[in-house]
Amino acid sequence: MKLTKLYNELTNKHTNRESSINKHYKEKAEQGQINTDHQNFRVNESLKSNRFLGELNQNFEVSNNTQSNMSLENIKIIGVTGSKGKSTVAYLTHKYLEHIGKKSVLYSSIEIDSKASNKASKQACETSITNESIILDILEEASVYQAEYVVLEINESAIAQGLIKDIPFSIRALTNIEKSNSEEFMDSKIYVENKKSFFRNIPTEDRCVSIFGLTGSFTRDDFNELLSLSDNEIITYGSKYICENRNADYTNIDFLLKTNSDKKLETLDGLRFSIKIRNSKEIHVETGIMGTFNALNITLVAAILDALGILKTVEFSDFLQGVNIPGRNEVIKTNNRTIVIGVSLAPTLEGFKKLKEFNEIDMLKVVIGSSGSGFKYWDDKFQSSRRIGLLATHREFAMNYVSNNADYAYLTSSDPAASNPTDIANEMNSYVDNRIPTQIIVDRKIAIKQSILDSNPGDLIFIAGRGNRQYYCKSGTDFDLFTDLEVVEAVIKDLGW
Structure with missing residues (x-):
């Protein structure tokens, strides 16, 4: 009941707030697509095919107090943080979930994709989570949409402000930590500690999986320190090349990126590599996505999906063949x-x-x-x-x-x-x-x-x-x-x- 409790606490704290859902329904009402009744809005029969509301229950009512309608406890929340690549990982995770027919909500700097929101999709935003009202929007939108998953890009300001400290994440994933990445805004030591704090003191009842990679500038000792941050289940990922370069045993890596022996990692047609999962099955990746660093991002996405129990290797390979990431190469x-x-x-x-x-x-x-x-x-x-x-x-x-x-x-x-x-x-x-x-x-x-x-x-x-x-x-x-x-x-x- 942790998400419901968080929702109730935030609702009581922000009593004068108008939700993004009500704003969205009012916009639709002004267009004559929704019948209005005081503060409550009922989805019209004609809205079944509407892009934003087509999947909502036609009898679902939205009001300033949607508490009785909230169904939050079955939603799995994925949080992705790091210096670089976090928006790409969040975006690809969300798009794959939709690809296999799951209901997912995305809040990232690439776009906010929430079917029950008034926020425009396919538009970048500087920071997707800026205050507690946004957290309320996310919870309400996910509930109204009956989402199965919520994928959040977690940046340092959301962590520093404590905005996400009470969210029971199912997955907490780290792309990398580059000390100089945020030097314009904070001291490098504070920045590194900020990222690490996302993985500390995770409540056992959250049943959260933490995912770390031997990536970026991490040394073997840095990586081992990361593994000590969390007492919960841990999944690791990395590349054979980096492991050998850092004198680390790649056979212990759960999701290992390997370049195909007869091919280059990146060509003008995109990336070509494989992901070996726990030294057993492999995913063969051929994608038009460019940028060698994106191979590790894709490997992290595979680890996230596997931790959720929904990774299908053939479908994942098919999905990657046709995807293009807005504004990210x-x-x-x-x-x-x-x-x-x-x-x-x-x-x-x-x-x-x-x-x-x-x-x-x-x-x-x-x-x-x-x-x-x-x-x-x-x-x-x-x-x-x-x-x-x-x-x-x-x-x-x-x-x-x-x-x-x-x-x-x-x-x-x-x-x-x-x-x-x-x-x-x-x-x-x-x-x-x-x-x-x-x-x-x-x-x-x-x-x-x-x-x-x-x-x-x-x-x-x-x-x-x-x-x-x-x-x-x-x-x-x-x-x-x-x-x-x-x-x-x-x-x-x-x-x-």
């Missing part, structure tokens, strides 16, 4: 060009550089910008002197990395906010120091367009920084709405490719 192939839309430069460009070394691509070109400061509506952490003071350091690192791995760079804007985007681009160009050709095009849409117009067959264009984010902060008070994918698709359409 999202691949568009057109007219013998490959365009990839992503967030992080490293280690993505190193993998793409290897594709050039194997003559799979001709030129590797990058479209890159750097965010500014001073947007009126940003959270305080984005306005901190700590973050602003590190911007130049991060720009220098990024441009050194680009210069060492790419053939050409289009320097543009990326949420300049109140900063001068031309000044930012010129600063970035100074760090390149003529090591590779560059072109400054401050307007991001034009920069993306020009990179495609300039391309030749065999080129790979990596558009970095914004992923599938829609909000573009173009001044201190104003913003535009577009995604990099929308720009790419419009250019391709105009070219008739």
